[in-house]
Each structure stands twice: as C-alpha cells, then as structure tokens.
Amino acid sequence: MTQTLSHPVMPTTELQIIADKVIAGQRLSFEDGCHLFATPHEDAVGELANFARKRLVGDTVYFATTLYIHPTNLCELSCPMCSFYAKPGMKKAWFMTPEQIETKVRSHIHQNLTEIHIVGGLWRECNLPYYQEMFTRIKAIDPKLHIKALTPVEYDFLARLHGLTIEEVFKLMISWGLGSLPGGGAEVLVERIRKQVAPQKISSDEYLNIHKIAHQVGLPSNITMLFGHVEDDEDLVTHLCKVRELQDETKGFQTFIPLKYHVENNALGKRKQRLKSKNDKKVFAVSRLMLDNVRNVKVLWNYLGIDVAKELLFFGANDLSSTNIEEQIIIAAGGIQVAMTKERLCQIILECGRTPKEIHSGHCYAEDQKLFNCSLTTS
Numbered sequence: 001m002t003q004t005l006s007h008p009v010m011p012t013t014e015l016q017i018i019a020d021k022v023i024a025g026q027r028l029s030f031e032d033g034c035h036l037f038a039t040p041h042e043d044a045v046g047e048l049a050n051f052a053r054k055r056l057v058g059d060t061v062y063f064a065t066t067l068y069i070h071p072t073n074l075c076e077l078s079c080p081m082c083s084f085y086a087k088p089g090m091k092k093a094w095f096m097t098p099e100q101i102e103t104k105v106r107s108h109i110h111q112n113l114t115e116i117h118i119v120g121g122l123w124r125e126c127n128l129p130y131y132q133e134m135f136t137r138i139k140a141i142d143p144k145l146h147i148k149a150l151t152p153v154e155y156d157f158l159a160r161l162h163g164l165t166i167e168e169v170f171k172l173m174i175s176w177g178l179g180s181l182p183g184g185g186a187e188v189l190v191e192r193i194r195k196q197v198a199p200q201k202i203s204s205d206e207y208l209n210i211h212k213i214a215h216q217v218g219l220p221s222n223i224t225m226l227f228g229h230v231e232d233d234e235d236l237v238t239h240l241c242k243v244r245e246l247q248d249e250t251k252g253f254q255t256f257i258p259l260k261y262h263v264e265n266n267a268l269g270k271r272k273q274r275l276k277s278k279n280d281k282k283v284f285a286v287s288r289l290m291l292d293n294v295r296n297v298k299v300l301w302n303y304l305g306i307d308v309a310k311e312l313l314f315f316g317a318n319d320l321s322s323t324n325i326e327e328q329i330i331i332a333a334g335g336i337q338v339a340m341t342k343e344r345l346c347q348i349i350l351e352c353g354r355t356p357k358e359i360h361s362g363h364c365y366a367e368d369q370k371l372f373n374c375s376l377t378t379s
C-alpha cells in the first residue's frame with residue numbers, strides 16, 4: 001500500500017532507532033518489543049503504531065453483525081481465569097439443543113446477521129453429531145451465514161472424544177459449514193503463565209499446532225492474547241513473536257485480538273493484589289508494531305468500553321469487532337452489556353475519521369487478506 005505518511009519523530013534515541021526500523025519496513029526484534037513496553041512514552045509508541053496501522057491497512061475499520069451462540073457453559077475443566085464455566089447442578093448452568101439454537105438464530109435473522117460465533121465449554125454432549133446437526137440447521141436458515149466456531153481447545157477435546165485427528169475433525173466440520181476459527185483460548189503462549197491461568201488446557205505448542213492444521217486445510221483463524229493478570233511484558237512479547245513466526249509459515253491468521261483480563265467471578269481474580277495490570281494502549285500498540293504480518297488488530301469494545309475502544313483505533317487497531325448479539329463470556333466476567341447496532345458502530349467509526357466496512361460472510365475480510373498476503377510476498 002503506497003501512501004505518503006509523515007514519519008513519526010520519537011522523544012528518545014532508542015525509540016527513534018525502533019521508529020526508523022518501522023519506517024524502513026524492517027521487522028522489530030524481541031528486545032524492541034520489550035523496550036516499547038518499558039518506555040514511559042506511551043503516546044510516542046501509539047503514534048508509531050498508528051503510523052504502522054495506516055501504512056499496513058489504511059483507514060478502513062471493520063465490523064460485523066454477529067450473533068453469539070454458547071451451546072453450553074458446562075465444562076469438564078475449571079480454568080482459574082474463567083468466569084464462564086459451570087458444573088452440573090449449578091443454577092447458572094445451561095445446555096442448548098441444536099433445535100433451540102436454530103430457534104435462536106431464526107429469532108435474530110431479521111437483524112441482518114453476517115456471522116455466527118460459536119464457543120462453549122468442553123462437554124461430551126457437544127460432540128460431532130451435535131455440531132453436524134447445529135451447523136446444518138444454521139445453514140438451512142441462510143447458507144450465506146458465516147460460521148466461525150470453536151477454539152483449538154475445543155477441537156482438541158472433540159478429536160480425543162472421537163479418536164480422530166484434528167485434521168479429520170476440521171474436514172468434517174468444513175463439510176457441515178464451518179468457515180473459520182474465532183481464536184479464543186490462547187491466553188499467553190508461555191507455559192509458566194498457562195500453568196497459573198489455565199493449567200488443564202493444551203500447551204502453547206499444541207494450541208499453535210491446531211491453528212497450523214486449520215490453516216493447512218484452508219480455514220482462516222483469529223488469535224487472542226489475554227493480558228493483565230500474572231504475565232510480565234516479556235511474556236506478551238514472546239506470545240507476539242510465536243504468533244508472528246507461525247504466520248510467516250502459514251499466513252492463515254486474519255486478526256489478532258488482545259483481550260483484557262477481568263477479575264470478576266473467577267478464581268484468579270481473588271488474587272487481586274498479586275495481579276499485574278497492563279496499559280491497554282501499550283498492549284495494542286506493541287501488538288500492531290510486532291505483528292507486521294498479521295493484517296488486522298481487533299478491539300472488543302464490550303471488554304473495554306466504547307470510549308477506550310475509540311482511543312485504541314489510534315493505537316493500532318483497525319477492527320471494532322461487532323454488534324456482539326447475545327455474547328455471554330464477557331458478560332460473565334463483568335463486561336459491558338450495551339445494545340449495539342450496525343448503524344451505531346458505523347457512527348462511532350466515522351466519528352474517529354475512519355471508514356467503516358462491514359464483513360459479509362467473511363468475504364471482504366478474506367479478499368483484503370489475500371491482497372495483504374500478496375503484498376507481503378512481493379515486498
């Protein structure tokens with residue numbers, strides 16, 4: 001993307017060296033990432049991320065009209081950072097049949113849904129025949145509805161449940177209508193941190209390998225990073241480097257999503273005094289700067305508030321997520337419950353001087369992604 005942009009001028013020599021690399025299109029090192037976190041010059045880091053965002057992806061801000069389906073919150077695991085899971089007999093537990101899910105989708109279809117985002121707990125009744133029936137019912141309502149479903153942790157569970165390989169599970173799910181992976185469950189891709197926040201989950205390598213297999217069978221995916229709990233800055237930089245490394249190999253990640261950890265209603269949150277809060281703006285800006293090969297950085301306004309989300313569009317983000325209809329995971333963790341329309345999202349993006357673009361059935365995202373991947377290959 002050729003644009004004339006004024007080059008950012010930095011307040012320190014160290015930052016200017018990093019800025020010169022960004023301006024020259026050179027990759028930042030692990031040490032550069034750590035320095036960007038350590039510097040007190042938050043606005044300078046933001047200016048640099050905004051420069052990188054504008055040059056990489058222009059002024060377009062994506063959004064989608066998304067219905068969330070959480071088939072069940074029953075889960076065999078009990079991750080300390082999770083506010084969502086329930087155990088049998090608990091008042092807050094639910095389980096939805098494919099028929100109930102079809103009814104839910106039909107009740108929202110008039111809102112011009114463009115995608116269905118499906119994630120839930122690890123539960124044996126949510127098995128392959130269950131997803132086959134669910135996806136088939138959704139596609140019968142409207143074959144253009146994009147199904148973005150399940151985290152690598154859920155795919156690992158399904159593969160073990162049925163004695164299949166991950167690739168076999170993906171191929172079956174694709175034949176029933178799966179379009180992409182939403183990217184949850186990454187937490188921080190450092191074992192020392194995973195042991196504290198989600199000790200029963202698959203390892204970092206296993207998690208990334210499932211994304212790799214998804215990319216190899218033609219499924220694009222998003223990937224998250226949960227920040228603001230027990231991790232150090234260096235752990236976040238390690239996470240970013242691991243994502244970047246796999247992206248060099250597969251080019252299958254569409255979007256990177258930093259998720260702010262919420263302390264409400266989970267075991268880890270009870271250790272409040274030992275948790276390390278993080279600067280949201282820095283996390284977004286450093287993510288944008290380190291991930292020179294991932295096209296989109298998404299801000300979930302329902303995690304952070306609309307005002308903060310608007311600010312983050314100037315710290316590297318270029319995707320404002322979606323209408324988030326019926327989202328429950330963030331609500332369980334004390335997130336914001338605001339009715340959001342497509343019109344309001346467009347208005348927010350325009351107020352920021354940016355251009356809204358709605359993702360229809362994953363298409364414009366995929367087309368813009370293809371152009372971006374070509375520019376990486378030819379640059």
Ligand code: SF4
Pocket residue numbers: 075076077078079082083084085120121122153198
């Ligand atoms: S994070 Fe996922 S796997 Fe862990 S307890 Fe919550 S729902 Fe279950």
